[in-house]
Amino acid sequence: MNHPSAKPPAIVLLSGGLDSATCLAIARRDGYAAHALAFDYGQRHRVELACAKRVADHLGAASFRTVVLGLREIGGSALTADIAVPDAGSSSPSAIPVTYVPARNLTFLSIAAGLAEVVGAQAVYIGVNAVDYSGYPDCRRPFIDAFEHAAALGTKSGVEGQRLKVLTPLVSLAKADIIRLGVELGVDFALTTSCYNPTPAGLSCGHCDSCDLRRRGFAQANVPDPTHYATRDPA
């Protein structure tokens, strides 16, 4: 057991992007000892893992883990298979984009639920937002609620009565709101990356949906964008 004055533990899913960095800052503000969890899942933008580590250090995470997960064996996404990452705006806005990774958040949350049991955490933070990622089914609260229920029934801590809460503090925020909140909480966004398709040197492409959302988010928030894009042309 922790010392009574110690902070309670929470898990924070950390990708190296700006949403999850803001989530980590929120978990700290909420009084948690935040255990950061990143995934090396064969993503095209693996450069984000180094960012995740830097963000964890910068924001004082209680621990940082990278779990290897062989999703390239599964494929089915532009992020985990040889499928091109589309330019921003080139896909139908109502369709689920090809950058959707099958069952990714379901898998990430499941592993987080396991880690929560091990460190004794009753909260997991995930930086999903249903505003900017409306095409991704696993970024919506009804899914998260259903996941909480499954975890309550399928884990030791759950059946012992310690229901895991999955906290989604960004779910109804737009990118600009997240950036403003992150700035308020002291997040250094220069440490983060969002690009789905970075150059071999690790520069953000400036063209993909994720770069586009990021660039517009900083502009709308009226915050200088610290990102090094391979091109400064608007997408």
Place this chain on the structure above:
Amino acid sequence: MNHPSAKPPAIVLLSGGLDSATCLAIARRDGYAAHALAFDYGQRHRVELACAKRVADHLGAASFRTVVLGLREIGGSALTADIAVPDAGSSSPSAIPVTYVPARNLTFLSIAAGLAEVVGAQAVYIGVNAVDYSGYPDCRRPFIDAFEHAAALGTKSGVEGQRLKVLTPLVSLAKADIIRLGVELGVDFALTTSCYNPTPAGLSCGHCDSCDLRRRGFAQANVPDPTHYATRDPA
């Protein structure tokens, strides 16, 4: 799309043990092209992966994949951390055993749901049974039902109306019943392994809960046990 006469695809979680081998035989009997999915999750009994591959070949799986999953980074179980595997009968029968791996089936099913999307499967077979593994919360049907609901809300195929079914044909069978059923369906149990704590040479220890269940199952089914135990002493 498949040719109209082609068998529909299903995913079968294959561990190399006798339950999942029987599940694979059931999926074939049910008319599916069975895509076998195994996990290299840092398990102490990694020898089971070679068994899983042999079982998949023997039973004519449509494909076989091993997905790497770094659960040693999480730990918390005698199977994925430096915690001793207890001898059979040494733990309280009502307690969740230390061989429970936090959120394992939740994680395995999540990855299976992703693979199901990629190969177009609407069924996943998992060899859980609540009779012999009553201590494991993730081997019970209420958990599986809750998982199905979460997957329906959190995957592309789910929100597009193709609800994934998780089939648990062994859930109410005892080990001896599973063995009899497997024999009927042509499973060669000599290819399978159950031991949680094999010797360096890959022999079953003969002492752990899983060896004990297996040995008693064969005896009760009146089927010769093909297992090479490191010791023939009853546990």
